[in-house]
Amino acid sequence: MSSSAIEVKICGLKTPEAVETVLKNGASHIGFIFFPKSPRHLEPAQAARLAAAARGKAKIVAVTVNADDAQLDEIVAALQPDILQLHGNETPERVAQVKQRYGLPVMKAFSIRENSDFDVVAPYQGIADRFLFDAKAPKGSELPGGNGVSFDWNLLKARQDLGNYMLSGGLNAENINVALAKTGSFAIDISSGVESEPGKKDVHLIDAFFAAVREASNTK
Numbered sequence: 001m002s003s004s005a006i007e008v009k010i011c012g013l014k015t016p017e018a019v020e021t022v023l024k025n026g027a028s029h030i031g032f033i034f035f036p037k038s039p040r041h042l043e044p045a046q047a048a049r050l051a052a053a054a055r056g057k058a059k060i061v062a063v064t065v066n067a068d069d070a071q072l073d074e075i076v077a078a079l080q081p082d083i084l085q086l087h088g089n090e091t092p093e094r095v096a097q098v099k100q101r102y103g104l105p106v107m108k109a110f111s112i113r114e115n116s117d118f119d120v121v122a123p124y125q126g127i128a129d130r131f132l133f134d135a136k137a138p139k140g141s142e143l144p145g146g147n148g149v150s151f152d153w154n155l156l157k158a159r160q161d162l163g164n165y166m167l168s169g170g171l172n173a174e175n176i177n178v179a180l181a182k183t184g185s186f187a188i189d190i191s192s193g194v195e196s197e198p199g200k201k202d203v204h205l206i207d208a209f210f211a212a213v214r215e216a217s218n219t220k
């Protein structure tokens, strides 16, 4: 079942059931988290086992935070991802190094709260293959992503110069219609909004999210 013309990345998968459900719904991307503080963290070998069912059906995304070469070497060797998502403070130089070392597309994540947060994006243009705009982590959170909070989507609407990006942060079945209408985005990313508790994906919430995306894209 294809979800729609909208690309949908479901992030932080940890079980075969969740992988099966997102594939059944036509997810374009599935993400695995490699960040020990996250409730979604997996070892590379665990992610590789889960990814086997998805290879060739959805793009496999490895999500890391300021990872060094040793960590990336291990992940790339075990998982053989299609895309590396860099979700830390990686500089444009580091993004370029990572691209060259692995020959893989890189999606660079940025944390957005206000318009000026987009100012840091320009040096990455022509280096990162894609951007992911997520909300800034709430105070006290140890996670740079997966916090289930949104930023003001009107900010993104005004920045259509930013090129190829995914909209992320606090999306769910209830707000995706408004998020898509406000931003005009064609690619979205979600984690907490399809979980019953942090790190626990819920197949019914996944189904409901894709149904909402399909409905929203039919009215787009």
Ligand SMILES: O=C(O)c1ccccc1NCC(=O)[C@H](O)[C@H](O)COP(=O)(O)O
Pocket: 011, 012, 031, 033, 035, 038, 039, 040, 063, 064, 065, 087, 134, 143, 144, 145, 146, 147, 148, 149, 168, 169, 170, 171, 189, 190, 191, 192, 193
């Ligand atoms: O999800 C995590 O636990 C995580 C930890 C460390 C870095 C990135 C992380 N997630 C990255 C993602 O791409 C999430 O899907 C994105 O932040 C949106 O999450 P949510 O707001 O929960 O939908």
